[in-house]
Amino acid sequence: MTTPDKKPDTKTNETVPLSRRRFLEFLGKGAVCTGTLAGAGRAIGSSEVRHAKRAFQQNDEQYAESMNNPPKVPDYNWNDHQWAMGVDTDRCIGCLRCMEACKMENSVQMDAFHFRTWVERYVYLEGSNTAIVDSQSDPNNIENAGSETRFRFDNRYKNVKVDKAFFVPKLCNQCEHPSCVQVCPTGATFKAKDGPVLIDTTYCIGCQYCVQACPYGARSFNESRGTVDKCNWCYHRITKGLNPACVEVCPTGTRIFGDRNDPESPISLFIRNNHVQVLKPEMGNAPNVFYKGTDKEVV
Amino acid sequence: MLSEFGHVTPHIGFIYPNESDMAWTQLIVIYPYITGLVAGAFVVSSMHHVFNIKSFAPISRFALLTALCFMFFAPSPLLFHLGQPTRAFNALITPHWTSAMAAFGYVAGFYVCLLLLETWFAFREDIVAMSKVRTGIMGKVYGWLTLGSDDVSARALAIDHKAARILAMIGIPAACGLHGYVGFVFGSLKTREWWSSDLMPVIFLLSAVGSGVGLLIVLYVIASKFRKTPIPNDTMRGLLYVLFTAITVVMVIEGLELLEIFYKAREGVETVRELIMGPIWAGMSIQWAMSVFVLVVTSALLVFDVHGKRLVNWLFMSGLAMMIGVLAMRWNVVIGGQELSKTMKGLLTYYPELFGRESLFVVGIISICPYFTLWLATKLLPPWEETIVPEHRVLDAHKLA
Incomplete structure (x- = not known):
């Protein structure tokens, strides 16, 4: 009679330490993640408090220095690369770490109305044929987060029946035929040979014609600098062999980045192995951000 | 909480986050308005100068002055709007020709020169007359304005008239170009349904x-x-x-x-x-x-x-x-x-802001300036035909020609 009692004991003895180990592992990871997130949040928050009047994290002297003496990358040849990005929308969980990372990395204005990258939430309520869309500039999301600089989606669909919901990360599409470059009166914004559309902020006159011309709303105006701002796929990072900040921090691998000249790069594989599409193809801009798993409602 | 977003434009539905900060505001409303007034006034002035329609003669030179004074202020809303106004000339020094906006400096500059020239030819006889009857500083000013050409013989006036006519003839397509171009700036943008139209x-x-x-x-x-x-x-x-x-x-x-x-x-x-x-x-x-x-x-x-x-x-x-x-x-x-x-x-x-760089206040100031300048211009160069300043001198060059 003791044996049957012991058997479960041994089983529990075997399983308990395992699950405990797993639990502890999980706890540890969770703590690290929360710590990082909290750290990032604190950093954003503190920078906001410390430089209350500054709209970006780099201070003015640092910004001027980086503009006047851009770091040299000796071994980089822009003819050798063709950068592209992929977005696997099925994987996005809407944690918005990409937005935080981008704001920190690129000194984007710290508010909910100027973004180089953002995430949209599409929700089909039960019985509806159209999606309800919101993003971080939605007042309810800002109110829920308690600050324009803490990026969280609110839980507004808690008590309703949702048919389908998904997130779509957005950023500059670094188009092959960029309409923003076409309309720039001074040539301050231009298409780099390796793909990204860049802005010479020392030459931009701030007319914002490019802001109007971008079909994707990817450009914003930086009031404190008097010039236009946009995603450049963290050009300062990719020219050094690093991933863009948003790709680096994405915990689910939603964002895929790489060189299309390399057939084995993550982006080449992503495009080859999936049915990908681009946003607003009818505009004729030929975007270089490729989406997998988007929906008819995605604009 | 919501009051914190006072600086952004409120919206309903879904907009791209970067759109909440509106790029072109009331200054860009009055820019096409002022250039439009220039184009319209110029067309009226040409009715007499080019087509020789006599009924427009009394208003012809006044229309020309109006076009000139409004044209002086046509670029000012743009300058106030630019994020980096000190770099405005970048578009002239290194124009990026695929941009409609790159042509603005050239089109506007050409048009101001043309208007100045035509005004000079249309008023030269008056300027010469004024330089002879006025004394003091104004006499000197009129002397300078003659640019050393004080010949008012019938032959010289006929040349003036012909020059003004040719300039007005160039001016009509230029005025249409100047304003059609403004329409093109908006109409050529494929991104906005409300603008993107060939009729713009x-x-x-x-x-x-x-x-x-x-x-x-x-x-x-x-x-x-x-x-x-x-x-x-x-x-x-x-x-x-x-x-x-x-x-x-x-x-x-x-x-x-x-x-x-x-x-x-x-x-x-x-x-x-x-x-x-x-x-x-x-x-x-x-x-x-x-x-x-x-x-x-x-x-x-x-x-x-x-x-x-x-x-x-x-x-x-x-x-x-x-x-x-x-x-x-x-x-x-x-x-x-x-x-x-x-x-x-x-x-x-x-919702337009009342005070600030791109505000209704600035719009008001810019809108008043052309009228004030026109008032000054009519003092300097009276365009009224019936006013005869020196004795028995017929002021309108075109009547003689």
Whole structure:
């Protein structure tokens, strides 16, 4: 009679330490993640408090220095690369770490109305044929987060029946035929040979014609600098062999980045192995951000 | 909490986050408005200079001065709008020719030069006369303005007249180009449904002519009242014909534009309907009410063959209504186009700020400047034909030629 009692004991003895180990592992990871997130949040928050009047994290002297003496990358040849990005929308969980990372990395204005990258939430309520869309500039999301600089989606669909919901990360599409470059009166914004559309902020006159011309709303105006701002796929990072900040921090691998000249790069594989599409193809801009798993409602 | 977002434009539906900070505001509303007044005033001045329509002779030089004074201030809203105004000349030094905007400096610069030259030829005889009768500083100023050319023989005046005519002939396509170009800046943008139309340059151009004629009617009537001079009936009838032509064609083409949007009914047409019913409802009402008013009044003036004081009064009101209607139309185009989100799923409602660099206050100052400059210009170069400063000298060069 003791044996049957012991058997479960041994089983529990075997399983308990395992699950405990797993639990502890999980706890540890969770703590690290929360710590990082909290750290990032604190950093954003503190920078906001410390430089209350500054709209970006780099201070003015640092910004001027980086503009006047851009770091040299000796071994980089822009003819050798063709950068592209992929977005696997099925994987996005809407944690918005990409937005935080981008704001920190690129000194984007710290508010909910100027973004180089953002995430949209599409929700089909039960019985509806159209999606309800919101993003971080939605007042309810800002109110829920308690600050324009803490990026969280609110839980507004808690008590309703949702048919389908998904997130779509957005950023500059670094188009092959960029309409923003076409309309720039001074040539301050231009298409780099390796793909990204860049802005010479020392030459931009701030007319914002490019802001109007971008079909994707990817450009914003930086009031404190008097010039236009946009995603450049963290050009300062990719020219050094690093991933863009948003790709680096994405915990689910939603964002895929790489060189299309390399057939084995993550982006080449992503495009080859999936049915990908681009946003607003009818505009004729030929975007270089490729989406997998988007929906008819995605604009 | 919501009060924190006072600096951004409120919206309904879904817009791209970067759209909440509206890029082009009221300064860009008055920029096409002012250039439009220039184009319209120039067309009226050409009626006499080029086509030699006698009824426009009394207003011809005044129209030319009006065009010049308004043209001086046409670029100022743009300068106030630029994030880096000190770099404005980058567009001139290194123009990026695929951009419509890159041409602005050249087009506007060319047009100012042309207007200055034509004004000089049209007023040269007066300037020479003034330099001989005026003393002191003003005498010297007029002496400089003659640029050393004080020959007022019949042959010299005939050359003046011919030069002014040729310049005016170049000026007509230039004025149309200048304003058609403004329409192109908006119409060539494929991203905005409300702007992206092939009819946009035509609409801008025709409404510009309408508003310019309206401005001239208003200014001429006011100036004549102040100077207590009679208003020639023929001139008023001539302006009436131009105003009637402008308003009928503008209304037809604007109607066609709206019809096309709703008939094509591309994706997001419901949002366009909501835009008209919502954020620009007031602007659209003013625009169309004023247009209908001008159309009805000018038609009635033509049908009942009205002359004299009644013609002046009703035409004055039509001119004013035309100016207000076209200003509302500029608002509806510039602000309305941005209030319709690029997502076609949301609408913004723009509230102009009162004080600041891009505010209604600045708009007010810039709008007053051309009138003030025109007042000064008429003091310097009186465009009124009947004013004879030196004894028995006929002032209008064109009468002699």
